[in-house]
Amino acid sequence: MENGHAKDMMIEFSPDASFGVLTPAFKGNGGYFALEAYAHNGCTFLDEGRCSIHRLPYQPMECRFCHHTRLGRGLQCHADIAKDWNTSKGRRLVMHWLGMMELEVPAGYLGR
Secondary structure, three states, rough: OOOOOOOEEEEOOOOOOEEEEEEEEOOOOEEEEEOOHHHHHHHEEOOOEOOOOOOOOOHHHHHHHHHOOOOOHHHHHHHHHHHHOHHHHHHHHHHHHHHHOOOOOOOOOOOO
């Protein structure tokens, strides 16, 4: 977010909306809640099949670990990252991002 990519992210909430995870957006879904309708568009950071932020220090953890260094361990990797977001610090970051995007906080979200 500090590097100008807040609108390139989207928010995914846990099924019970108790925590959210900021993740690179699907193309066309940036700055909003994750919508399956955009999933087929691929990642907003992909440019001609290559990640435009691959070697940058602010590459999202999900990309760095789940899609590049831990191939084949996607489900466990995503579960591990979710644990980091399911914290008071993670909730504060989600609240900050929701405010930046001027989005309503979902009912049941514990970050309120």
